[in-house]
Amino acid sequence: MKKLAFHTMIIAFCCGIAATAFAQDAEKKEEVCFESRKGASEITKREIKPGWPNVKCSPKTGAALWYGDPYEGTVPMGKMPMLDKIPEGHALVKPRSEKLSILPMCGTACHNGVGPKFSPPTLPKDKKPTPIPTMESLLPDVKDLQHGRGRIWCLDCHHTTKRNMLVDNFGDPVSFDQPQLLCGKCHGDKLRDWRDGIHGKRIGEFASTGKKRWFVCTECHNPHNVQDGARNRGFVQLQPESPPQLPKGMKDANYEKVHPIAH
Amino acid sequence: MTPKETPPAGTAMEQSPGCPVPPASADPAKAVLKTSRRGFLKSSGLLSLSSLMGTAALMTQSDEAKAAVEWAEHFQKNYRLMTPEEKAEARARLERRYSAEYGKAVTVDTTDAQPGVLMGYALNIRKCIGCRRCVKACVAENNQTRGERPGERIEWIQVLRMERGEFSKDKMDHGYPEGLGIQVGGNAYTPAGQVLEGQYHYEPEAVPEKDATYMPIACMQCEKPPCVKVCPVRTTYREPDGPVVIDYNWCIGCRMCMGACPYWARRINVANPVLPKEDMNPVTHYLGNRPRMRGVVEKCHWCLQRSRHGRYPACVEVCPVGARKFGNLLDPESEVSLILARKNVFRLKAELNTFPKFFYFYD
Structure with missing residues (x-):
């Protein structure tokens, strides 16, 4: 009986460890953000020192928003x-x-x-692309x-x-x-x-x-x-970051067009 | 003075010349307790003594760094009048408090303006695509409040969406745009030249949109700043290397500067700032991005904590199209000097003679 209890304890302990390990894996999912345009260059987020990441990524667009180390990988x-x-x-x-x-x-x-x-x-014999x-x-x-x-x-x-x-x-x-x-x-x-x-x-x-x-x-x-x-522009279109808070009392961005302002 | 003109109050005074007693009023707010001078002094002395004792008791009860620091902060001088020792003291005090509050080693820099540096900024108005990355980078760097409720979200940079001008035949009979009154610029068919609050809140799938140009606005760091002129406590001032800064401890939140600024650059913390511990930037400057309190005004300072150490401001570093340029105006080889020498440059609202050090240019 004592042996059985011991084994159960060991199994439970292992399960616990495995569960925490899996949880950590899920948390440690790599955060990669793109720099100028999508697909050209990326940075993987990591901590340079405690509380100081190499880069901060936008949760909305996945763009690099802040550089902790501007010279990384150069x-x-x-x-x-x-x-x-x-x-x-x-x-x-x-x-x-x-x-x-x-x-x-x-x-x-x-x-x-x-x-x-x-x-x-x-x-190639001529400059006509095949x-x-x-x-x-x-x-x-x-x-x-x-x-x-x-x-x-x-x-x-x-x-x-x-x-x-x-x-x-x-x-x-x-x-x-x-x-x-x-x-x-x-x-x-x-x-x-x-x-x-x-x-x-x-x-x-x-x-x-x-x-x-x-x-x-x-x-x-x-x-x-x-x-x-x-x-016909040199830079491709991007998804913009979220807009600012509307002023108090303004329901939506078109408010002023519907409710004209006096001059 | 003739006796005819003598006011009634004067007659009352004549009636009791030895002890002036004001006439009784029916208004309870104007009721006056009959106390002697001696009694008044005695009671007020007791009151102040007891309040002092109460504060002392509070301070000894809560041994938190915060309470002690706040106590000391109330008695600190305007930053410009502090001696180097007092600055070091204030710095150590703040570092201790912020580190305890945010759970990490926070540094509060007090580096002064470097000689031979006059900061300047230039923005290529043709390149800007309106992606707002500068706005968010500024928030990530400068510890602004970022809550959800009204007044809890502060952003220093505003990106204005402006419609492109046009002249089309089918609109010729439309006359002035409906609802907007007198035309104040642009052309006769689209409401150009007038800034609506809604113009900051564009949210398309992708930018740049076909018929729009974008104009980011933040503090222009004027050479003759109207905000500095109006500040009643002189807590905002121009630093020798250019930026206009604020000693947050001396700000009384009167918002005079917000009214005086022609560029809508200043923000006030109307609510208690919301700054999550993990998002807080631990590298701060006393006059720059250190966490602010409720009731103080804040604004762009060209990332003093970075630029005083030679680094580009955060918005310059994230602009995906490279529209933002920053440099030393006293160095003829710097980016901004070369732009001034070579490109078509204008300053926003130049007619106001504020002499901004923020230049817009185009190729």
């Missing part, structure tokens, strides 16, 4: 012309290549330029390219033989982490404003030589869909 930007005044290590970016899921395949699987079938590598079903299923955006209004095609931006790289005006490869070197080919005025901090976004220290994280072009703009169809 690497030095690399060489940029005309940015020599900024001390070493003070210009940081979040590497884009880690976010692009098919990038590791790009240079090796299909577009390596030296595959067994293509020796010497067969390069629809490739595999490519379109991997990246649906390319089916309807919304950039350049039909005046540019894939290899104006992507390197011909090194497909995991972009290309500059001289045909030299440019890293996906430095898209500004590519975009500045056409959008020179925007590049100049971005370099001076007028266009785009930077977080960290506000002094002109301070340590900052720079948001690169593709963190805010989707290069394959910059026009966004009929909207």
